[in-house]
Amino acid sequence: MKIYIPATSANLGPGFDALGLSLSLHNRVSITPSSLGSISIKGEGADRPRLKTHNPFVSIFHEVYTQMSGRKRSFRFEFENKIPLSRGLGSSSAVIVGAIASAYHMAGMRVEKENVLNRALEYESHPDNIAPAVHGGFTTSIVHEGKVYTQKKSLPESIKAVLVIPDRPMSTAKSRTQLPKHYSMKECVNNLSHAAFLSATFLNEQWDLLHLASLDMMHEERRMRQLPELFRVRKMALEAGALMSTLSGSGSTFLNIVRTEEAEGVKAVLKKAFPEYRVDTCAFDNEGFTIENS
Numbered sequence: 001m002k003i004y005i006p007a008t009s010a011n012l013g014p015g016f017d018a019l020g021l022s023l024s025l026h027n028r029v030s031i032t033p034s035s036l037g038s039i040s041i042k043g044e045g046a047d048r049p050r051l052k053t054h055n056p057f058v059s060i061f062h063e064v065y066t067q068m069s070g071r072k073r074s075f076r077f078e079f080e081n082k083i084p085l086s087r088g089l090g091s092s093s094a095v096i097v098g099a100i101a102s103a104y105h106m107a108g109m110r111v112e113k114e115n116v117l118n119r120a121l122e123y124e125s126h127p128d129n130i131a132p133a134v135h136g137g138f139t140t141s142i143v144h145e146g147k148v149y150t151q152k153k154s155l156p157e158s159i160k161a162v163l164v165i166p167d168r169p170m171s172t173a174k175s176r177t178q179l180p181k182h183y184s185m186k187e188c189v190n191n192l193s194h195a196a197f198l199s200a201t202f203l204n205e206q207w208d209l210l211h212l213a214s215l216d217m218m219h220e221e222r223r224m225r226q227l228p229e230l231f232r233v234r235k236m237a238l239e240a241g242a243l244m245s246t247l248s249g250s251g252s253t254f255l256n257i258v259r260t261e262e263a264e265g266v267k268a269v270l271k272k273a274f275p276e277y278r279v280d281t282c283a284f285d286n287e288g289f290t291i292e293n294s
């Protein structure tokens, strides 16, 4: 079998741990039963020898497969990774969602998206990346009594992402420990109102309101201070015509949403201003993970 899992961008400014969207940038994993277990990696992560011996995809896959099928078995895993690691593009969620969905499939179970999503929450405590990795599109999620509830809106071809991807990784786990434990009433009200308004803005496709709706007071600027050039990325992207410009997940990537006809222009401005960073245009993904039999 082969599984394709999309990159995702979480938070979208004020929707900390709640909002996310799915990008048309996929990891592909091919899995075949084999008497000798083995791993090959191409693309992102290929330069990390440790991922050949301690691979979270492989460990989660075996844990779920053994539980579902009631037996242990060896497999060959071939990874072709396009999602950069630790850049705020949901690389860890892609691993978790991909491993669970493929383990269900190889164990002969029906792969129900709701089951994969809820199982994934056992490995990542917040649903904002795993929900769009499962369902695609723009997603808004809540967790109630340990269960994830997600509303999805497919995104049209009239908007695109322009991603600015610094070469510096930022670990989500580390960056979460550096956020405050308490927020003021003003900060809470700002984020509640903006996150609710941003969801409605996506649902109603009122793209001109995206920037206003995406203003955060909880995490973004605190994290951007680790790489102050990101303030310039945001300023230049908005001046070049981006509809919104937010830190992607916990960073270091910046997600800029643009009208499709303006994507190449915004990309050219950002590429020129930040030659040391990777700048790519990317369509949105509306499917979430997909499985192919081979």
Ligand SMILES: Nc1ncnc2c1ncn2[C@@H]1O[C@H](COP(=O)(O)OP(=O)(O)OP(=O)(O)O)[C@@H](O)[C@H]1O
Residues within 6 Å of the ligand: 008, 010, 027, 044, 045, 051, 055, 056, 057, 081, 084, 085, 086, 087, 088, 089, 090, 091, 092, 093, 095, 129, 170, 171, 172, 173, 248, 249, 250, 251
């Ligand atoms: N393709 C991969 N293969 C194996 N492990 C991976 C892969 N991609 C990510 N990981 C694991 O996930 C870790 C990165 O997770 P982290 O949550 O810090 O970043 P992220 O998911 O890319 O960012 P964010 O959650 O902000 O979107 C890596 O250090 C590695 O352990």
Ligand SMILES: N[C@@H](CCO)C(=O)O
Residues within 6 Å of the ligand: 010, 011, 016, 017, 018, 126, 128, 129, 172, 176, 219, 249, 250
């Ligand atoms: N909501 C998460 C997204 C990154 O995994 C955070 O900002 O820490």
